[in-house]
Amino acid sequence: MSRWRPDADRARLDDRLLVVAARVSAAASAGIVLLIGGFLLVESLPALRALGVAPFAGMSWHPTGGTDGGQFGLMPMLVGTLAAGGGAVALATPLALLAAVVCVFLAPPRIALLLGRVIELLAGIPSVVYGFWGLVVLVPLIRRLEPPGPSLLAGILVLALMILPTLALAADAALRAVPRELLTAASALGLSRTTTLVGVALPAARSGLWTGLLLGVGRALGETMAVLMVCGNVVQVPGTVFDPVRTLTANIALEMAYALDLHRAALFVSGLVLALLVTVLVLAAQATTAGSEAHP
Amino acid sequence: MPSLPRPGLPFLLRSLAVAALTLLTACAGEAPDAAPSKLVITGSSTIAPVISDIARRFESEHPGTRVDVQTGGSSRGLADVRQGLADLGMVSRAPKDGEDDLQWHALARDGLALIVHADNPASALREEQVRAIFTGAIDTWAQLGDELSTFDEPITVVSKAEGRSTLEVFLDHFELTAPEIAADVIIGDNQQGIKTVVGNPYAIAYVSIGTAEFEASQGTPIQLLDLGTITASTDAVRRGDYPIARTLHLVTADEPEGLALTLLDYARSAAVADLIEGQFFVPLAP
Amino acid sequence: MTAPRHRLPPPQGLADRLLGAAASAAVLAIVGVFAWLLADLLRHGLGGLSWHFLMAPVEAAGRAGGIAPILVSTLAILAICLAAALPIGLGTAILLAELGDANSRFGRFVRRCLDILAGMPSIVFGLFGNAFFSLVLGLGFSLLAGGLTLACMVLPLFIREAEEGLRAVPQEQRLAAAALGLGRWRMLWLVVLPAAAPGLFVGLVLAVGRALAETAALLFTSGYVDRMPGSLLDSGRALSIHIYDLSMNVPGGEANAYTAALVLVALLLAINSAAAWLAGRLGRARWQVA
Numbered sequence: 083m084s085r086w087r088p089d090a091d092r093a094r095l096d097d098r099l100l101v102v103a104a105r106v107s108a109a110a111s112a113g114i115v116l117l118i119g120g121f122l123l124v125e126s127l128p129a130l131r132a133l134g135v136a137p138f139a140g141m142s143w144h145p146t147g148g149t150d151g152g153q154f155g156l157m158p159m160l161v162g163t164l165a166a167g168g169g170a171v172a173l174a175t176p177l178a179l180l181a182a183v184v185c186v187f188l189a190p191p192r193i194a195l196l197l198g199r200v201i202e203l204l205a206g207i208p209s210v211v212y213g214f215w216g217l218v219v220l221v222p223l224i225r226r227l228e229p230p231g232p233s234l235l236a237g238i239l240v241l242a243l244m245i246l247p248t249l250a251l252a253a254d255a256a257l258r259a260v261p262r263e264l265l266t267a268a269s270a271l272g273l274s275r276t277t278t279l280v281g282v283a284l285p286a287a288r289s290g291l292w293t294g295l296l297l298g299v300g301r302a303l304g305e306t307m308a309v310l311m312v313c314g315n316v317v318q319v320p321g322t323v324f325d326p327v328r329t330l331t332a333n334i335a336l337e338m339a340y341a342l343d344l345h346r347a348a349l350f351v352s353g354l355v356l357a358l359l360v361t362v363l364v365l366a367a368q369a370t371t372a373g374s375e376a377h378p
Numbered sequence: 379m380p381s382l383p384r385p386g387l388p389f390l391l392r393s394l395a396v397a398a399l400t401l402l403t404a405c406a407g408e409a410p411d412a413a414p415s416k417l418v419i420t421g422s423s424t425i426a427p428v429i430s431d432i433a434r435r436f437e438s439e440h441p442g443t444r445v446d447v448q449t450g451g452s453s454r455g456l457a458d459v460r461q462g463l464a465d466l467g468m469v470s471r472a473p474k475d476g477e478d479d480l481q482w483h484a485l486a487r488d489g490l491a492l493i494v495h496a497d498n499p500a501s502a503l504r505e506e507q508v509r510a511i512f513t514g515a516i517d518t519w520a521q522l523g524d525e526l527s528t529f530d531e532p533i534t535v536v537s538k539a540e541g542r543s544t545l546e547v548f549l550d551h552f553e554l555t556a557p558e559i560a561a562d563v564i565i566g567d568n569q570q571g572i573k574t575v576v577g578n579p580y581a582i583a584y585v586s587i588g589t590a591e592f593e594a595s596q597g598t599p600i601q602l603l604d605l606g607t608i609t610a611s612t613d614a615v616r617r618g619d620y621p622i623a624r625t626l627h628l629v630t631a632d633e634p635e636g637l638a639l640t641l642l643d644y645a646r647s648a649a650v651a652d653l654i655e656g657q658f659f660v661p662l663a664p
Numbered sequence: 665m666t667a668p669r670h671r672l673p674p675p676q677g678l679a680d681r682l683l684g685a686a687a688s689a690a691v692l693a694i695v696g697v698f699a700w701l702l703a704d705l706l707r708h709g710l711g712g713l714s715w716h717f718l719m720a721p722v723e724a725a726g727r728a729g730g731i732a733p734i735l736v737s738t739l740a741i742l743a744i745c746l747a748a749a750l751p752i753g754l755g756t757a758i759l760l761a762e763l764g765d766a767n768s769r770f771g772r773f774v775r776r777c778l779d780i781l782a783g784m785p786s787i788v789f790g791l792f793g794n795a796f797f798s799l800v801l802g803l804g805f806s807l808l809a810g811g812l813t814l815a816c817m818v819l820p821l822f823i824r825e826a827e828e829g830l831r832a833v834p835q836e837q838r839l840a841a842a843a844l845g846l847g848r849w850r851m852l853w854l855v856v857l858p859a860a861a862p863g864l865f866v867g868l869v870l871a872v873g874r875a876l877a878e879t880a881a882l883l884f885t886s887g888y889v890d891r892m893p894g895s896l897l898d899s900g901r902a903l904s905i906h907i908y909d910l911s912m913n914v915p916g917g918e919a920n921a922y923t924a925a926l927v928l929v930a931l932l933l934a935i936n937s938a939a940a941w942l943a944g945r946l947g948r949a950r951w952q953v954a
Binding site: 142144145146153221222225229230231232314315316317326328336337339340341342345346 | 450451452453454455456457531532534539540541542556557561562563564565566577578580581
Binding site: 447 | 913914916
């Protein structure tokens with residue numbers, strides 16, 4: 083055996099190490115999801131085992147409530163999450179779509195570029211700043227309209243503002259990807275602007291728009307800080323948009339700091355519900371993307 | 379408020395250097411164990427400000443020590459001490475059944491005050507009125523009496539999140555249960571309650587008397603409501619007149635020793651009574 | 665931007681005019697709200713901004729003093745986050761982009777996991793970080809726990825950017841390296857990584873931006889002690905948490921909350937603009953959200 087090793091051998095060893103290292107890192111990256119899922123499940127188990135699933139579908143949340151061991155209904159908060167998220171998406175989607183249409187089709191290039199910049203800047207503002215601004219500007223305005231102020235409406239407005247850039251940038255990308263020939267053909271047919279957009283461009287961009295929408299919904303449902311700061315955090319099914327609500331995310335942020343035992347486990351259950359909800363959305367978004375084009 | 383000299387650049391540079399050094403040593407894998415000269419205290423947001431003050435003075439008298447204080451509510455203090463995340467827990471109520479696995483050390487007396495905005499014309503509430511407000515039986519200020527008849531505005535009821543001992547003390551006193559409370563805003567820390575009231579002239583909240591008096595003394599526009607005929611004040615708590623009173627505690631997992639014992643003795647000594655009074659609590663030290 | 669633009673026929677009829685009006689209204693609303701928000705931050709925040717504010721310790725729960733310890737904690741959290749995310753993320757990106765594993769079963773599995781990770785709400789990362797880093801690993805409330813939690817969070821974003829950066833390296837360079845008899849490792853180290861460096865840098869910058877903006881994941885991992893951290897095992901308060909605490913828990917904290925928010929937004933705008941500028945120079949589409 084010679085001590086001298088040919089360069090090629092060393093290279094082969096390096097290469098094998100590289101592949102191993104890369105595989106290990108990839109396994110670690112993927113493992114994080116499994117680890118998160120595993121921890122959510124393990125930490126939820128005490129509550130699931132002690133209570134089963136049914137109590138979490140209940141309407142009242144009194145996790146430390148007196149002698150009967152507490153009530154753990156997540157329903158009002160699920161309703162709060164869906165109402166705030168749904169309202170925000172309903173408000174932001176048309177605005178985002180119109181903004182994207184302006185950027186891609188209607189505005190002169192300079193204006194379009196400027197608008198694109200503004201939307202990108204909006205996307206860069208952190209949620210805690212939106213929440214702070216909502217708290218000091220929007221909430222007092224709403225209070226003047228209809229007390230108490232911190233409300234579902236405040237949550238919807240702030241969330242809409244937050245997901246608008248996500249939706250607009252996705253719509254922008256989807257509309258840009260519409261084949262030019264389609265639009266040229268539409269012009270050749272003498273279709274009007276509105277008909278071209280509504281009848282040709284939007285349907286052609288459909289899958290991209292859906293993906294963006296699903297991601298926007300995921301972002302709205304998962305947002306914590308902004309809703310925590312402006313929604314009032316009362317556990318109830320809101321009767322009007324002026325009623326305060328608590329979302330699943332806000333519930334975790336508000337109570338996690340001092341939750342014990344079953345209470346803590348119940349918060350992990352709400353984390354699990356949230357994670358499942360968003361995972362379904364992501365998989366659905368992937369399915370809509372996979373239906374039309376390969377992964378970029 | 380004492381005005382410190384402006385630290386300027388050297389403070390940041392020095393701190394950055396320290397941070398960089400510790401980063402390096404930590405990266406070298408040297409000191410993952412917490413040094414014995416460090417204490418972590420977590421728990422009640424009522425007690426945290428006064429313990430922070432005490433910790434600063436303690437640190438200056440015991441160079442080389444570091445005392446970190448974090449809020450999160452009394453239950454968090456209990457949980458962290460049980461899990462070993464904190465050396466001392468701050469709990470703003472008396473021990474309950476099943477909590478005698480921990481050592482309880484009384485620190486000071488405090489009460490709960492009902493507070494409203496300084497512009498709110500209300501000045502006193504009877505106990506049954508408080509109960510009616512917080513259960514939603516009364517929902518406008520005008521319903522509370524003749525002197526408020528012109529203040530025909532909806533009441534914004536501010537209550538605390540579950541697991542907060544301030545809520546428990548409040549419920550105990552008024553013989554209510556958590557599900558009966560009809561709140562418009564749910565808050566976490568005492569300071570958040572005060573902040574909510576500052577921002578809303580129609581709001582009413584219950585917070586620590588000490589915290590409320592401290593904030594009022596800092597010029598925060600709130601007022602403490604009399605309960606019946608009794609003025610809500612630290613003095614009334616000291617005299618034992620005020621009915622909603624509680625003892626603030628520090629808890630430890632075992633018989634305290636070492637630095638924890640030193641701090642505990644210090645916090646309960648006359649040497650810091652001025653700090654406790656400065657935060658409008660009633661010190662227990664003679 | 666080089667994206668194709670299509671000239672639509674000129675507006676005609678009521679529908680077109682309505683569309684034009686709605687579009688203008690939408691644009692005005694978006695720009696208006698943005699201007700409102702930014703003007704508010706500037707008007708209320710700029711007055712408090714000074715060298716002293718950036719360099720002084722926190723006093724009176726943040727009502728007075730500055731944010732020096734906050735900035736140091738934030739930097740430490742970011743440094744830990746990057747130190748953890750960079751090697752793992754780069755390794756994963758190399759596997760997916762360079763080693764031909766992108767379409768293997770393992771590669772597809774990894775990618776699916778990363779997509780799910782990317783969509784996970786930040787509060788879920790907070791729960792996980794608290795359970796895993798703070799309790800199981802015994803890091804407690806510390807900069808380390810917070811930084812590692814953020815690393816998990818920014819990983820998918822960084823991997824996607826790094827992968828894109830690696831894929832943007834022309835195939836000819838790899839072929840030339842292979843013709844010279846370089847092994848995969850040397851090809852990567854000597855040829856591909858240097859060529860992909862700007863793209864990787866964009867990924868890092870975006871990851872920093874994402875981490876800097878985060879609040880919820882840090883609430884129960886790095887905690888909110890507002891003092892100068894003495895070690896990575898100390899709790900430290902990030903800038904975003906400071907804004908949250910000032911606005912929610914400190915009566916009279918608005919003025920400094922505005923100034924801190926202004927600092928955070930300025931930092932993020934600078935970071936995101938740097939990333940956009942870099943990406944633009946690389947001839948790629950500007951950064952995309954989500």
